[in-house]
Amino acid sequence: MKFDFDKEPGKKLLDRNLNADDVPLMSIITPFYNKIRYFEQTFNSVMNQTFPWFEWIIVNDGTTNDEEVKKLKEIASRDNRIKLFHQENSGQSSARNHAIRKCSTEIIVPLDADDLIEPTFLEYVFWGLYFNPDASWCYTDSLGFQDDNYEWKKEFSSEEMKTNNILTCTAAIRKKDLLEIGCYDDSEKHYDEDWRLWLMFLSKNKYPVHIAQYGFWYRKTQHGMATQVQKNIELSKKSAKIIKQVADRVRNDIRAKEYPVKNGESFIKPENINWSRKVFKNHNKINVMLLIPWMVMGGADLFNLDIVRKIDKNKFEMSIITTLDSDNSWKQLFQEFTSEIFELSTFLEIENYSKFISYFIKSREIDVIFLSNSYYGYYLVPWLRKEFPNVAIVDYVHMEEWYWxxxxxxxxxxxxGDIIEKTYTCNEKTRKVIINDFGKNPKTIETLYIGVDKEKYYESVVEENLAKKSLKIEKNRPIILFPCRIHPQKRPFLMLEIAREIRKKLKNIAFIVVGDGPQLEELQQKVSEYNLTNTVYFAGRQNDMRPYYKDSDITLICSLKEGLALTAYESLAMGTPVISSDVGGQSELIDNEVGAILPLLQDESEALDSRKFSSEEVMSYVIAIEEILGNKERYKSMCKLCRDRIEQKFSSDIMIKRIEGEFENIISDEYLEKRQNFSKLLKQISFFVDDYMTIFLEYENSEYNCEEIWKSKMWFENLYNDICCGFGQNGVYESKISADGNSLEIQRRLDEIYNMRTWKLIEKYRRFMDNTIIGKCIRKIFNFIGLG
Known part of the structure; x- marks a missing residue:
């Protein structure tokens, strides 16, 4: 999903009733000179911070317009955390140094009067420094906006910093380190003072923390200081001379603490951090924390988004914590409904996740943890129950997956078991599996259908033939829609076999594939190989699926596994019949009145990515397509029944009302007493509960190591083939090694391999697991708990 630069922070001031009265922990410093035009938005972006414990020191550096000074004073008077000082015009560096002298905290955040920060910026950089006590400053990735829109995300390099400033002016800086280097050099007014500051830190061998998060917005204008210095030859030369004097003292090998960190420390137990401050003045809402893996395009993620979007904001305060490293391409969609979003991998090692989560629960006074699809979250649950007896824990399961x-x-x-007080599933079949196969108490698990937004997915509000036009498909051709991630679970190659067979009977039929995924390229190659380029069309990933449902006659879902597919809900809401494999809860939504349910003729546990499809299974889909398209009167009636079914039972509005009631019920005294009793029991085996999480973290580390090893294996194979094998002059694949040959070259390359970190990692891991008592014990534990 392309980044939307129109969604600038601070466009409006949020009224969140935050508790800003405690002693500040951070100091924002802002030099102000004739910038009132943009300052209101900067003010809003600061006031909207999720971390309210800051002071804001503003220094008016001799603004020449009296009306601007008057407006500045008025804005500063709106919040008692703001302190305004005045000085004669002396330049940005002088104004910042003035502000630093007035600060009462140990963390300084420079912010120019026209720039913006994301609502979570202060919270991210505070904890970035907290968990890295030896680092001197902490910064995020940034976004340029206004005159030039761009995303700025570069790995830190002290060597590159000597000739190119890859950092911006805004970061969280330790005051003691600022004072050690003498703060900003204010001997000149117009030069790259930020760049010099970072180089001064590096010249003292100090290093930063780099958070993988777009937290800072840099306003790019023709009148900014950086632009003025670049355009003025004399100023540019003078600035370059100042920079070089410091850069010459900087080592090339200083490294930042870069996030995400893939591999954590070994055998670290979870920890409950000591924290007493509360973010909100009043605890007058039910505070719900979603603990999820990521925010990306998918049915499970749309369910999460619907909850955050539609839940009653007068009753509920929603926050989100994600636990997996991801591009989180849907983050901006979630940000429209909550500022409280924290992607743990972007600023924490995994061994510190529990500390931050405990801080978050305490600072937000969380009432309900809503967990879904996060393995880290699931393995943390016993510890959460032990440490937080008053917090309700519920989860949502989309499907069972025997192959995973x-x-x-x-x-x-x-x-x-009952450590999770309530479990919801998206279909009845999965509910029965969790009860019968995994021993869940039937009283603690219910089916909660995801549903669909029936107002949005309504065929009368969508223009006709948009999809067909975009793909240059004739209006009169019947369309079979295949909307999904192109992944083995969805059986895209079965779809191709169906297309090959149905084309023999319906010459003008067309299939539209909407989505991307790991098998997309191979699927496209097969389409060409099977001469289906005029039958199967690829639309790629689409943010708006409605035109594709509108123009399609049937939606095809031939998956090996589903919970209850979101695409099935959406298709029926748009009045488009669905043909689906009988997996998960598909038959709870789809029947012969609104499409067709067909038997799965492969074994789920063994057939993942199998390309061998029986003729019986392929032809069952072909026959179903023929029958639905062959009777126009029945088809018209079927389309109406599709819409009726959604309106009567499967609207997301029904789901939201139900979940609101469940959240209100779960915090009642009846449930409170049960979870408090469970907490007492778990505290009796506290070390075991902690170790349960520790073993999971070890497993995660081992899995990461395995991925590294697999990548290395493939690299080694490619290297071997490159060195030792190839096509000879006669076109035959043969060895490159001759009798007298290039053994010296081969030995040199092998020496490179043996000195690689990955090779040493492989050897270290193998020796640890095979030759040590602890390693052998871990392997037994993994096998026992199903991780082996």
């Missing part, structure tokens, strides 16, 4: 960790999240949820 022997049941996927359904197995993990079931294994936790």
């Amino acid at each position: 960790r022997n049941g996927g999240f359904a197995r993990t949820s079931g294994a936790l």
